[in-house]
Amino acid sequence: MKPAPFRYADPGTLDEALAVLSAEGEGAKVLAGGQSLLPLLSMRLAAPTTLVDINRVPGLDAVEVTDDGVTVGALVRHNALLSDDAAAGVQPLLARATANVAHPAIRNRGTTVGSIAHADPSGEMTSVLALTDGSVTVATPSGSSAVGWRDFFVGPLETSVHGPAVVTSAFFPALPARSGTAFAEVARRKGDYAVCGAGVVVTLDAGRRVERVRASYVSVGITPEVHDLTEAVAGKPVDSADWAAAGALARTLVDPDTDIHASADYRRLLVGVLTERTLADAAAEAAGRAA
Amino acid sequence: MTASVDTERTITLTVNGVPREATVPVRRLLSDALRHDLGLTGTHVGCEHGVCGACTVLVDGDPVRSCLMLAVQVDGHEVTTVEGLARDDSRGGQVLHPVQEAFRECHALQCGFCTPGFLTTIAAGLEKRDNAAELTEEEVDDMVGGNLCRCTGYANIKKAVHHANAAMRDAQ
Helix, strand or coil, rough: CCCCCCCEEECCCCCHHHHHHHHHHHHHECCCCCCHHHHHHHHHCCCCEEEEECCCCCCCCCCCCCCCCEECCCCHHHHHHHHCHHHHHHHHHHHHHHCCCCHHHHCCCEHHHHHHCCCCCCCHHHHHHHCCCCCCEEEEEEEEEEEEHHHEEEEECCCCCCCCCEEEEEEEECCHHHHEEEEEEEECCCCCEEEEEEEEEEEECCCEEEEEEECCCCCCCCCCEEECHHHHCCCCCCCCHHHHHHHHHHHHHHCCCCCCCCCCHHHHHHHHHHHHHHHHHHHHHHHHHHC | CCCCCCCCEEEEEECCCEEEEEEECCCCCCCHHHHHHHCCCCCCCCCCCCCCCEEEEEEEEEEEHHHHHEEEEEECCEEEEEECCCCCCCCCCCCCCCCHHHHHCCCCCCCCCCCHHHHHHHHHHHHHHHCCCCHHHHHHHHHHCCCCCCCCCHHHHHHHHHHHHHHHHCCC
């Protein structure tokens, strides 16, 4: 299990990185944390002609927190985001989800933006980008532009980004007022790929009644999706809302696949269970924040 | 300036406190560079795709999977392998790291294949925490949860983590 031969560059600026990507053509691939890419290379599921390592590019390792949201640079490791209290204060889903990303040793190296660019349906942060209605910034030789999550994710391990480009950051909008979040997974071993995971956001109205409920799932479907579960519990007082009904609704909305780890039916069952469980937690948090 | 695009590179790094140099194909994994180019066979290579944790080493003090890094990526960095955990004593010998001592004490290894990865991971985990603070089972699970052991059933490994933490606390 060794990677096939490739060429390697570790440019010192973003412009140089884009220049190398342009010069090396379609077979070139960006390397950041490498925690998903290196296994693909070793298993020879991917054989890029050139790796462009962006780890020496300055300015990509910052987490910027404003009232509007959190911007995560392409070289921010999962563990750095996990321990960023300011980021968690503005968007609590970031710390809650990164705590479920792989094992600590992998979080030390793997990057949040890298796992988004990898677009694995079993990735946590792809779901969180969708659930928070986030976007990524894509740098190309002709300039940088923001791409919303709906336009970014195209298929499993596939994004709308083609040609010489580097995803330089991801933006996660702030949690709205009177809202709470929760994130939970079922995995064979803590830190392994989730058989099923769920992230939810519950928003209450001024009278502490349920105003809006949204959920996004991990390892369910081929690209991240956000499901609106509001109709199952709309207008109900937060303390007596029937979260199981929202879980039942979620089961009818998802379209999971069967694989070696779980059947589609089992995944659908987990969607219901995790939805009910996380919504209760998120609602309690929303009630606390609305008080 | 244009970045150079190479198929082979000469890297310099510090391994277990010793400056080392190696010329490697750019596709060489760090795990293989440590074993084949630098002769440090204490780092064990299990699954080679980041699942088993046997190849875990410390890069600039943090545990990472050495099979999920390229050797060229540690150019200029500091790497600690299992061989670097023991310290020289004043009589020309070596004294085991408290985690190594605890593994021996608690019978936390059987075949020993996974042990280097556990030792580096736990050593870094315990060195980063306040050893006087209570060590919860959840914290221990999180610390060793990324390492597979097929012999012990983990009970004695977890016991060793507590044992080592207590020894490190008492030594402070």
